[in-house]
Amino acid sequence: MPPGQRAPVPALERLATYHRHLLDLEQESVVTISSAEMETHTGIPAAQFRKDLSYFGDFGTPGVGYVVTELRAAIDRILHVHEEQCLLLVGAGNLGAALVGYPGLMEQKFRLVAVFDNNYAKIGRQLWNLEIYDVARLKEINSVLQARIGVIAVPRQAAQEAANALVDAGVNALLNFAPATLRVPSHVMVRNVSFVQELAVLSYHVASVASVEQPSDR
Amino acid sequence: MPPGQRAPVPALERLATYHRHLLDLEQESVVTISSAEMETHTGIPAAQFRKDLSYFGDFGTPGVGYVVTELRAAIDRILHVHEEQCLLLVGAGNLGAALVGYPGLMEQKFRLVAVFDNNYAKIGRQLWNLEIYDVARLKEINSVLQARIGVIAVPRQAAQEAANALVDAGVNALLNFAPATLRVPSHVMVRNVSFVQELAVLSYHVASVASVEQPSDR
DNA sequence: TAGATTGTTAATCGATTAACAATC
DNA sequence: TAGATTGTTAATCGATTAACAATC
Structure with a gap:
């Protein structure tokens, strides 16, 4: 909350991800959502979600969660995508x-x-x-x-x-x-x-998976 | 060097960057290059370059540097881009x-x-x-x-x-x-x-630069 | 040999995760 | 009020940077 600290770039990237999911939730007419529920949607841990938001202000209500439309609008302004x-x-x-x-x-x-x-x-x-x-x-x-x-x-x-x-x-x-x-x-x-x-990183992964022989997980 | 530790993904991403620049250097017929010279090419600190390579082995010669063609070929194999x-x-x-x-x-x-x-x-x-x-x-x-x-x-x-x-x-x-x-x-x-x-991150930056009023650096 | 530069260890930095008091 | 969930602080983790002994 104190604007003394600058938000890390990874937090900004995740903010864009939250934003996308919030737009989906708005479409589905979901009114409020908790950080734990966001985690199931985005795969990003609830603690990180709250931490990321904390760089910019207080957007939620303890015991309740976040109002989807309000939070989406707040992130709009943070990322400055509310205007063309x-x-x-x-x-x-x-x-x-x-x-x-x-x-x-x-x-x-x-x-x-x-x-x-x-x-x-x-x-x-x-x-x-x-x-x-x-x-x-x-x-x-x-x-x-x-x-x-x-x-x-x-x-x-x-x-x-x-x-x-x-x-x-x-x-x-x-x-x-x-x-x-x-x-x-x-x-x-x-x-x-x-x-x-990106393909080079994937290529490395493919080679390493192949060398370990593909585990039958999932 | 000990393959006990796994290379961090950011290191792999940089490996792809080194690779690209090494291809350029090969074109220019540069034979050897030091980590400090690589820094001037890639903008990535010399210490990080050496550290990144150290996850995979020893590729340089103290006092000399790295043979461009050999290092490029070594990274080819690490990233598994030596074969189609x-x-x-x-x-x-x-x-x-x-x-x-x-x-x-x-x-x-x-x-x-x-x-x-x-x-x-x-x-x-x-x-x-x-x-x-x-x-x-x-x-x-x-x-x-x-x-x-x-x-x-x-x-x-x-x-x-x-x-x-x-x-x-x-x-x-x-x-x-x-x-x-x-x-x-x-x-x-x-x-x-x-x-x-990516554009959202840039958008945030543009807004924050504008709010500070563009400094006349450089 | 003297100078240069590596590979590696240790110190620093920053981001993520966990825990919890505050609060609705 | 009791239960739920936030915002934040502290602990952990991992990556980057700096320093230097080893070595060509």
Whole structure:
């Protein structure tokens, strides 16, 4: 509760998970829920749920639990997803196209407002309902749009350049799909999404399970 | 070095990062590299690099460093990416199509060998060079293919069912793109890739940077 | 040999888990 | 009031960082 301590990033990630489940519960017209019940839904321990929330305030009632709608709304505000968030996308390839068309984005008030590429064959074309702009115009265009989150969906070699352009345009948060280590100023947060890295971890696991011979658990 | 201790998952994730940079260094014909030099490349502290490797053995030479090619090959074997890994994909939507076409996969010896969907409008069609099969045939088909890693790229509502089908077909590692909490047997490892969750963390950051007023660092 | 750099041990840090007094 | 469940403090756990003896 005392805002002296900063919430750990893992707590923020879990907050997003709680949020998703709370939306489900709202749909099912569940009115209140206890931390123990949340545990059965999310698989995250009740103590951790309460601890995570405690970084931001008091949201529950002892002996009762949490009002689903209120808690969902509170997390909306914490994560700042209660109002529309604009996103810029750099890279109009397969992955970029999949992101623009991804229905989960607008479900959560994220809106892709502009797409950029450096390939002249693509510039000026449409990606779904959005025109593809020259990445050289990023700063100019964002001076109007004022988006603060950028999505990088370009090949590895172009990733740093895309990051530079986005930061220069006033973006201070990057979702990076390229398998590259980005250098950014300290006020910019980067979240990497790397399929290949995830697959490597799974690959390690598969090999180790195979070597132990698959136990017949469950 | 003593294999009594199990490597932490964060160490495995970093191993994949080291691997990527070592491939770059090989391209540039760099012969040896020290942990300090790796730090400048990857941004990961030298001490952590050495510690991470120490879970798996001795790979360097005091006073010299690491032979790039040897270390890359050693990590290949640790992550089990030295031989081709077959992947099954469930979900032939936009995201699935982007994954099949993603060049980074085959660069790293991951090969998507079959695509499944439950939409009869899609079954029998081609996705790039692969035929889309009925998800009901997953077990039958994998009894031949023997893939051990599955990729879930279906809508949230269908994710658990896809996971069940994959596990039933002998898969013990899942890369899940659906924003859902999957229940799986304990021998199955799940890695979640959730754009929206990542965006929520970034959204929190953007809001907090804005509230402090952007410092003029860097 | 002297200089460099490893692998490892010990110290630090931070996050998770457990326990419980406060409170509805 | 009695029962339930919170928010928080303290204990535990695990990962990161620092320091250094071993070694090329």
